[in-house]
Amino acid sequence: MFLARCVGVEGKVFAFDIQEEAIKVTRGLLIEQKMFDRVKLLHESHSKIASYISGGVKAVIFNLGYLPGSDKKITTQADITVQAVAQALNLLLEKGIIAITVYRGHDGGPEESLALINFLSGLSKKDFSVLQGIYLNQGEFSPYWIMIQKIGGDNG
Numbered sequence: 636m637f638l639a640r641c642v643g644v645e646g647k648v649f650a651f652d653i654q655e656e657a658i659k660v661t662r663g664l665l666i667e668q669k670m671f672d673r674v675k676l677l678h679e680s681h682s683k684i685a686s687y688i689s690g691g692v693k694a695v696i697f698n699l700g701y702l703p704g705s706d707k708k709i710t711t712q713a714d715i716t717v718q719a720v721a722q723a724l725n726l727l728l729e730k731g732i733i734a735i736t737v738y739r740g741h742d743g744g745p746e747e748s749l750a751l752i753n754f755l756s757g758l759s760k761k762d763f764s765v766l767q768g769i770y771l772n773q774g775e776f777s778p779y780w781i782m783i784q785k786i787g788g789d790n791g
């Protein structure tokens with residue numbers, strides 16, 4: 636919904652989820668808000684991003700973990716998430732942004748977090764700015780965000 640608002644009537648959003656339940660809720664919201672036309676809902680893994688999108692993208696949001704109120708065992712997975720983020724980085728236009736919310740409180744969450752941090756720490760600072768926002772007053776398994784911006788040509 637947030638991205639659908641940002642892109643306006645001429646823009647396009649591609650939304651991936653492997654659970655039909657998540658797709659259904661999103662479809663309902665989009666129809667209610669009259670924004671369904673600008674969003675392509677894909678019942679598909681985010682590791683297939685590159686198969687569905689060929690041009691550059693300005694922004695990507697990853698909301699990791701499990702679907703609230705649903706099966707907590709169906710979560711995003713370390714290796715698949717790293718593949719998906721790598722593809723999103725390739726598609727990102729100059730000055731484009733990727734925002735990732737990382738949850739560590741469920742099974743596999745800490746491993747996914749570590750895999751992402753290892754991968755993103757290795758990106759060239761000439762090409763990308765990578766920032767992390769963490770709670771300083773919550774536990775080691777609290778959620779956090781990562782923001783990545785592709786450096787524009789005029790920034791060196």
Ligand SMILES: C[S@@+](CC[C@H](N)C(=O)[O-])C[C@H]1O[C@@H](n2cnc3c(N)ncnc32)[C@H](O)[C@@H]1O
Pocket residue numbers: 651652653654657679680681682698699700701702703709710711712715
């Ligand atoms: C925190 S929920 C986010 C739900 C919804 N996309 C949103 O942002 O409100 C995490 C979602 O990731 C989905 N998921 C798990 N593995 C996935 C994958 N490989 N590709 C795409 N979505 C996946 C789950 O089905 C779950 O709905």
